[in-house]
Amino acid sequence: MQHMFKYFISIIAMFVLAETVAQEQKIDTLSTDKDSIVYKSPYGIRIGIDISKPIKGFIGDSYTGLELVADYRIKKRLFIATEIGFEEETTQEYYTNSTAKGTYIRMGFNYNAYENWLDMNNEIFVGYRYxxxxxxxxxxxFTPNVNTSYFPANPI
Structure with missing residues (x-):
C-alpha cells in the first residue's frame, strides 16, 4: 500500500507541476479599445466685420471707417487671415485741422494657441500680418502760432 501512495503522490505531483508550468505563460497586456467616432473640426472660410470702426464713427463726428475680416483654416490650428478696410479721420488740434483717408489690406496667418477639449471650438490667436x-x-x-501784432495770426 505504501508503494501505491508513492505512486499516487508522484502522479498527483506530476499533474500539479504540469498544470503550474502550463499556467506560466506570458500575460498579454490589456488592449485598449479605440473609439470609432471621429470628431472633425470645421474647415472653411469665415467672414466678418470689425464692429469697433462703425461704433467709433457713430460716437464721433470726425471718423468714418469699415473693416472686413476673413480667415481660412488650413490645418487644425493654423489659419490664413486677411483684413481689408478704409478709414477717414479729421483731426482738429491747436493750430491745424487735417484729414487723413485711405485704404489698407493686411494679410498673414493666425495660430490658435488654445488647446481645446472635445467638441469645443475656443480660440486664442497668435498671429503675424503684412x-x-x-x-x-x-x-x-493752418493758423500760424504768432503772438505779435506785426504778424497777424490769420488762418492759411
Missing part, C-alpha cells in the same frame, strides 16, 4: 496701405493727408486749415 500690411499695405494707400493713405493721403490733407491740411484743411
Amino acid at each position: 500690411g499695405l496701405s494707400f493713405f493721403e493727408q490733407k491740411i484743411n486749415n
Whole structure:
C-alpha cells in the first residue's frame, strides 16, 4: 500500500507541476479599445466685420471707417487671415485741422494657441500680418502760432 501512495503522490505531483508550468505563460497586456467616432473640426472660410470702426464713427463726428475680416483654416490650428478696410479721420488740434483717408489690406496667418477639449471650438490667436496701405493727408486749415501784432495770426 505504501508503494501505491508513492505512486499516487508522484502522479498527483506530476499533474500539479504540469498544470503550474502550463499556467506560466506570458500575460498579454490589456488592449485598449479605440473609439470609432471621429470628431472633425470645421474647415472653411469665415467672414466678418470689425464692429469697433462703425461704433467709433457713430460716437464721433470726425471718423468714418469699415473693416472686413476673413480667415481660412488650413490645418487644425493654423489659419490664413486677411483684413481689408478704409478709414477717414479729421483731426482738429491747436493750430491745424487735417484729414487723413485711405485704404489698407493686411494679410498673414493666425495660430490658435488654445488647446481645446472635445467638441469645443475656443480660440486664442497668435498671429503675424503684412500690411499695405494707400493713405493721403490733407491740411484743411493752418493758423500760424504768432503772438505779435506785426504778424497777424490769420488762418492759411
